[in-house]
Amino acid sequence: MDKLLEQIQKGTVWQFPGGVHPPQQKSLSNGANIARLPLPNKLVVALKQHIGANGKLLVEKGQRILKGQALTEPVANWSVPVHAPSSGIITEIAPKPSAHPSALPELSIVIEPDGKDEWCTLNPVSEPKSLSHQELIDIIHQAGISGMGGAGFPTYVKADTKQSIDFFIINAVECEPYITADDTLMREHAAEIIQGIELMQQLLNPTLCIVGIEDNKPEAIATMTKAAEHNNKIIVQTVPTVYPSGGEKQLIKLLTNREVPSMGIPADIGVLMHNTGTLYAVQQAVYEGKPLIERVVTVTGNTIHKPGNVWALLGTEIKHLLDCQGFSPVPQQRVVMGGPMMGFTLPTVRIGVIKTTNCILAPDHTELAEPGPEKACIRCSACADACPASLLPQQLQWFAKSKEYDKLQEHNLFDCIECGACAYVCPSEIPLVQYYRVAKAEIKEQQADKIKADRAKERFDARKERLDREQEERQNRHKRKPVAKSADEKQKVAEALARVKNKPDNGNEKSAVAAAIARAKAKKQQGEELEPDNSEVAKERALRKEQARKYKEQKSQTDESTETAPVDDKKSAVAAAIARAKAKKAAKAKKAAKALEDAEPTTSEAPQTDAPVDDRKAAVAAAIARAKAKKAAKALEEAEQTVSEEPQSDEPVDDKKAAVAAAIARAKAKKAAKALEDTETPSVPDNTDNSSSSIDADVPQSSDDKKKAAVAAAIARAKAKKLQKEGNDQS
Amino acid sequence: MTLFYALIALGSLALVFGLILGFAAIRFRVESNPIVEQIDTILPQTQCGQCGYPGCRPYAEAIANGDEINKCPPGGEATMKKLAGLMGVDEKPLAGGEQAEPVKTVAYIREDECIGCTKCIQACPVDAILGATRQMHTVLIDECTGCDLCVEPCPVDCIDMLPVTETKQNWKWQLNAIPVTQID
Numbered sequence: 001m002d003k004l005l006e007q008i009q010k011g012t013v014w015q016f017p018g019g020v021h022p023p024q025q026k027s028l029s030n031g032a033n034i035a036r037l038p039l040p041n042k043l044v045v046a047l048k049q050h051i052g053a054n055g056k057l058l059v060e061k062g063q064r065i066l067k068g069q070a071l072t073e074p075v076a077n078w079s080v081p082v083h084a085p086s087s088g089i090i091t092e093i094a095p096k097p098s099a100h101p102s103a104l105p106e107l108s109i110v111i112e113p114d115g116k117d118e119w120c121t122l123n124p125v126s127e128p129k130s131l132s133h134q135e136l137i138d139i140i141h142q143a144g145i146s147g148m149g150g151a152g153f154p155t156y157v158k159a160d161t162k163q164s165i166d167f168f169i170i171n172a173v174e175c176e177p178y179i180t181a182d183d184t185l186m187r188e189h190a191a192e193i194i195q196g197i198e199l200m201q202q203l204l205n206p207t208l209c210i211v212g213i214e215d216n217k218p219e220a221i222a223t224m225t226k227a228a229e230h231n232n233k234i235i236v237q238t239v240p241t242v243y244p245s246g247g248e249k250q251l252i253k254l255l256t257n258r259e260v261p262s263m264g265i266p267a268d269i270g271v272l273m274h275n276t277g278t279l280y281a282v283q284q285a286v287y288e289g290k291p292l293i294e295r296v297v298t299v300t301g302n303t304i305h306k307p308g309n310v311w312a313l314l315g316t317e318i319k320h321l322l323d324c325q326g327f328s329p330v331p332q333q334r335v336v337m338g339g340p341m342m343g344f345t346l347p348t349v350r351i352g353v354i355k356t357t358n359c360i361l362a363p364d365h366t367e368l369a370e371p372g373p374e375k376a377c378i379r380c381s382a383c384a385d386a387c388p389a390s391l392l393p394q395q396l397q398w399f400a401k402s403k404e405y406d407k408l409q410e411h412n413l414f415d416c417i418e419c420g421a422c423a424y425v426c427p428s429e430i431p432l433v434q435y436y437r438v439a440k441a442e443i444k445e446q447q448a449d450k451i452k453a454d455r456a457k458e459r460f461d462a463r464k465e466r467l468d469r470e471q472e473e474r475q476n477r478h479k480r481k482p483v484a485k486s487a488d489e490k491q492k493v494a495e496a497l498a499r500v501k502n503k504p505d506n507g508n509e510k511s512a513v514a515a516a517i518a519r520a521k522a523k524k525q526q527g528e529e530l531e532p533d534n535s536e537v538a539k540e541r542a543l544r545k546e547q548a549r550k551y552k553e554q555k556s557q558t559d560e561s562t563e564t565a566p567v568d569d570k571k572s573a574v575a576a577a578i579a580r581a582k583a584k585k586a587a588k589a590k591k592a593a594k595a596l597e598d599a600e601p602t603t604s605e606a607p608q609t610d611a612p613v614d615d616r617k618a619a620v621a622a623a624i625a626r627a628k629a630k631k632a633a634k635a636l637e638e639a640e641q642t643v644s645e646e647p648q649s650d651e652p653v654d655d656k657k658a659a660v661a662a663a664i665a666r667a668k669a670k671k672a673a674k675a676l677e678d679t680e681t682p683s684v685p686d687n688t689d690n691s692s693s694s695i696d697a698d699v700p701q702s703s704d705d706k707k708k709a710a711v712a713a714a715i716a717r718a719k720a721k722k723l724q725k726e727g728n729d730q731s
Numbered sequence: 732m733t734l735f736y737a738l739i740a741l742g743s744l745a746l747v748f749g750l751i752l753g754f755a756a757i758r759f760r761v762e763s764n765p766i767v768e769q770i771d772t773i774l775p776q777t778q779c780g781q782c783g784y785p786g787c788r789p790y791a792e793a794i795a796n797g798d799e800i801n802k803c804p805p806g807g808e809a810t811m812k813k814l815a816g817l818m819g820v821d822e823k824p825l826a827g828g829e830q831a832e833p834v835k836t837v838a839y840i841r842e843d844e845c846i847g848c849t850k851c852i853q854a855c856p857v858d859a860i861l862g863a864t865r866q867m868h869t870v871l872i873d874e875c876t877g878c879d880l881c882v883e884p885c886p887v888d889c890i891d892m893l894p895v896t897e898t899k900q901n902w903k904w905q906l907n908a909i910p911v912t913q914i915d
Binding site: 438442452462 | 771774775776777778786787809856857858859874876897898899901902903904
């Protein structure tokens with residue numbers, strides 16, 4: 001370490017492999033000072049201008065905002081706010097084409113400047129030494145500063161690193177042709193940049209700060225060396241002009257002879273790097289209190305009349321920059337954002353400048369020719385010689401073409417910095433970098449898919465487990481339930497069971513007595529659990545099923561109408577006939593009939609009342625009791641009605657006739673209902689009562705209108721079916 | 732005598748190793764076929780059932796038992812190739828037919844049409860639909876695997892399978908696209 005430090009301080013510069021020497025073209029734009037542009041009439045500020053999440057919107061459409069006012073606030077990790085570049089009115093908040101090769105829309109705030117350029121209140125700090133580490137980080141964070149060299153990594157994250165930093169490197173190399181933004185910034189604002197470096201020193205406390213500048217910027221080297229004289233921990237190092245010496249890993253190798261491990265970050269080897277533009281922004285944020293709202297942009301190319309550097313407000317449309325510098329487009333003009341090596345052609349010039357926009361290049365056809373058709377690889381290995389990352393571009397190309405992604409990763413595709421040196425030297429004009437970019441995107445997608453698949457599997461397994469558990473719980477419910485039951489409920493269960501037991505004793509006068517005895521017995525045995533658990537569950541299920549079926553039947557009946565009933569079911573009609581026949585029999589023996597009536601409802605009710613678990617069921621029980629009382633009162637009337645139905649029941653079980661019979665039966669039922677309504681006081685219109693008690697109980701409640709009559713008929717049929725079953729059992 | 736010693740020595744050796752092997756067979760027993768795990772990690776875990784099995788793992792088990800490797804449409808060509816490599820069988824065209832590269836989709840519920848029947852929630856194999864009875868449902872896009880299983884049960888047909896929207900994160904350079912330039 002000491003030896004290395006000594007070597008660095010002596011001015012030793014190492015070498016990185018590969019590299020190319022494209023024409024510099026920097027003299028086009030580095031002659032003049034950084035110009036101030038007239039205020040554009042529209043600013044399109046994208047919410048996300050860096051790597052990471054975008055912030056939360058703080059403003060709304062139509063609101064007047066002041067210059068420097070925060071438009072978003074950071075919410076998630078790595079989210080950085082954006083600020084208003086000028087005072088004015090927000091005219092729109094909508095997705096707008098973004099500064100990206102795809103120009104996919106990105107949520108942006110469109111501001112119409114009012115021309116006053118009125119600042120909001122700024123909080124400059126004159127003595128930053130007094131600030132704590134966190135306060136300084138917060139200022140950098142809230143000022144919306146992200147790396148201005150190209151990647152746009154949030155500066156506050158880098159500055160807040162937990163790793164100890166030996167060397168803090170200031171990247172002022174600017175190796176890409178045409179671009180002179182950092183060069184001119186250093187010439188004009190060297191003192192401010194050094195102040196920015198000192199702020200970083202305060203945060204990171206590195207052993208040494210090294211400013212790396214390419215030897216084609218003598219003026220910048222001179223001003224920076226002069227500005228840094230007072231601080232012996234800052235040295236300015238001149239590096240030879242080779243593309244891509246400004247690459248992070250390459251510059252670290254050049255200045256410290258350390259190599260960033262594959263898939264690692266510089267902080268892993270105790271190095272941290274910032275761009276000069278970023279440091280200027282940090283200085284402005286702390287000493288002036290100004291957030292990042294403007295940056296230096298090189299506007300250059302042969303089609304530009306006045307190539308040079310300008311202070312561009314973030315959100316200024318590229319068109320405005322071109323227009324201000326004088327632009328005479330050639331046919332099929334291309335406008336490139338970034339340099340000729342790593343930049344991308346913009347699909348439209350209606351895109352706002354973002355924090356990473358360092359150059360707008362509008363070349364004519366002679367200086368930046370359209371790429372010719374791709375020819376076959378001649379295996380000259382010029383690309384391998386040029387590669388600054390010591391990769392095998394040719395090999396990678398084959399694998400990328402055949403989509404062998406595993407092989408690509410084995411050959412360290414992700415160490416490719418996409419500098420374009422290989423494509424630059426390729427005699428066959430193979431767009432090598434494009435192949436790598438596509439392959440990288442594919443691999444990243446596959447990895448994302450893999451992660452998603454793992455999560456889907458996890459969720460699927462969790463769901464399966466949950467379903468299994470729920471089923472088990474359902475099965476086990478009855479085991480726990482009896483314990484929880486109150487004595488009252490138990491009695492009701494016992495009652496119901498007693499009724500079920502009485503079922504075979506239909507028509508037996510003693511059934512009621514037997515039920516009473518059963519109840520008494522059940523009461524005695526309250527404490528004990530006599531009945532097998534399964535039966536209860538089965539009954540419960542039967543009850544549910546029964547209710548569901550009834551509900552369905554009712555629904556379908558109401559949905560259709562009364563007239564559809566005959567078509568509905570032959571069997572029910574037949575059943576009704578049989579039921580009537582039975583009723584006739586019953587009428588003959590009046591006393592027996594009464595008993596039958598008593599027994600009938602109980603049998604039909606049994607499934608419903610078997611599981612009186614809650615209030616509703618208690619209500620059902622009560623309703624049944626009422627229904628029974630009513631029935632006892634009307635036993636005679638009942639008998640008469642059934643007698644009157646006799647003739648129908650004699651008819652053959654022909655389809656049509658049965659249907660007719662059913663219709664008549666319904667009509668009768670209606671009539672009976674009316675009669676009952678007249679004679680009877682309205683019974684409790686309980687829904688469960690309605691569905692569970694016998695025909696007589698149903699009819700009065702449901703005779704209000706046609707629908708209800710239909711329901712009643714349906715219930716009648718259901719009852720009839722049950723009776724038929726019973727009859728079958730008996731016969 | 733020498734023969735006797737040899738027999739004893741070999742016999743005892745056999746016994747010792749037998750015991751060791753027997754112990755190992757019980758102690759280090761592998762519950763399921765490890766190949767099933769490997770196949771399962773290759774499968775896309777959409778749990779869509781298009782292979783005819785109820786989920787990805789059952790299909791993985793079926794492949795391990797010799798079923799065809801080309802029954803997974805969501806996985807597409809890539810999955811089939813990986814399976815072919817793992818199982819040491821020849822690559823086959825996908826059973827579905829032409830659809831070479833499956834388009835990734837996510838379910839989208841037209842929320843004002845949703846009646847809140849919860850049928851799709853029950854159908855979703857990865858619990859990616861949120862909602863309650865008679866409440867509007869919605870799809871957690873990040874969790875949706877695009878398996879289509881929720882479309883069929885919907886009584887009001889308010890679920891669409893939409894292609895995944897292109898963002899900067901999943902955007903890919905179009906190598907073979909003809910650049911469209913505006914001439915003005």
